[in-house]
Amino acid sequence: NKSxxxxxxxxxxxxxxxxxLMSLENPKRNRIVLNxxxxxxxxxxxxxxRYGNRALDRKSQLLSQHCNTAKLAATLREKPSTLxxxxxxxHHFGKSIEVEFLGRRAWFVxxxxxxxxxxxxxxxxxxxxxxxxxxxxxxxxxxxSTPRPGESFSDCVHRLTQALCSILESYLxxxxxxxxxxxxxxxxxxxxxxxxxI
Numbered sequence: 001n002k003s004x005x006x007x008x009x010x011x012x013x014x015x016x017x018x019x020x021l022m023s024l025e026n027p028k029r030n031r032i033v034l035n036x037x038x039x040x041x042x043x044x045x046x047x048x049x050r051y052g053n054r055a056l057d058r059k060s061q062l063l064s065q066h067c068n069t070a071k072l073a074a075t076l077r078e079k080p081s082t083l084x085x086x087x088x089x090x091h092h093f094g095k096s097i098e099v100e101f102l103g104r105r106a107w108f109v110x111x112x113x114x115x116x117x118x119x120x121x122x123x124x125x126x127x128x129x130x131x132x133x134x135x136x137x138x139x140x141x142x143x144x145s146t147p148r149p150g151e152s153f154s155d156c157v158h159r160l161t162q163a164l165c166s167i168l169e170s171y172l173x174x175x176x177x178x179x180x181x182x183x184x185x186x187x188x189x190x191x192x193x194x195x196x197x198i
Contacts, residue, residue, distance in 0.1 A: 003076040003121040005145070007087040007112045008128070009168050010180035013135045017128030018084060019047050021137055023054035030081035031060045034067060036093065064094070069115060076119035083121070087112040087164040088179075090187035099162045102169060106188040113160035116145035117153065123160060125167050129175050140167060 006021075008014060022031055033056055047055045062072070076083060089109045090096070096107040116123045125140040143163055147156040172179055181187070 001080050003079070003081040003083070003119060004142075005076075005112060005116040005119070005121050005123045006082055006084045006126050007116075007123050007164050008084065008126045009088040009171070010086060011088075011127060011168070011171060011175065012129035012178045014128040015043070016047075016050070017135055017137045018126070019051055019056055021126065021139075022056050022060075022082070022084070023051045025054075025082060027054075028080070030075070030079050031056060032062050032072075032075075032081055032083045033060050034062050034064060034072075034083065034085040036064050038063065069111075069118065073115060073118035076115070076121050083115065083119075085112055085115070087125075087161070088168050088181060090181070090184070091190070091192040092187065096192055097158055097161050099158065099165045101165050101188060102172070104189055105191075106165070107190070107192055108161055108165055108188065110157050110161055112164065113145070113157040116143075116160065117147065117156055121145060123164070125164060127167065127171055129171060129178055131175075 008018060025031060038061065044057070072083070075081060087108070091107045091109065094109045094111050097110040098105055098107055100106070101108070112123065123143040123145055125143065127138045127140065129136055143160060145160060147153065151159070176182055
């Protein structure tokens with residue numbers, strides 16, 4: 001009966017993988033997908049044809065430019081919900097935090113961790129990837145978003161973000177060509193404070 005933050009990545013056939021996973025959700029749960037832009041009409045039509053009334057529709061979609069973190073966290077605390085968002089975005093998509101990624105300093109968005117901590121919701125990492133011509137969905141262990149004793153908010157955000165980046169890294173070592181941001185990897189290694197590439 002508790003809300004959860006489904007943190008996923010732009011890996012494999014993530015669009016249909018997430019729709020498939022969410023079609024299996026309890027109908028009584030509130031489903032929210034945080035997107036940066038609205039899905040196209042052909043996309044919505046394809047998903048509707050495949051998943052019918054269990055498809056993620058416009059009512060499930062929350063555009064990031066209309067997102068208020070405090071209100072969204074309050075919604076997650078008040079009503080059992082599943083919030084889907086992407087945790088593999090560079091700093092251009094929001095406030096970021098420095099982590100270690102592929103043996104280097106990198107910057108990833110901190111939003112998934114901030115929302116999970118604020119909403120007191122665990123993080124459920126979900127990974128989509130193609131293996132032997134089949135779309136595979138792997139659900140990783142829940143990550144407790146509760147700050148540890150003596151841990152600051154900022155340190156907790158860092159720990160959770162690092163955990164998600166480590167999951168992404170482990171899949172990139174086997175399926176690098178399936179990551180949407182592979183050709184834009186340099187973005188993650190650019191210091192958002194303007195110090196250039198690290």
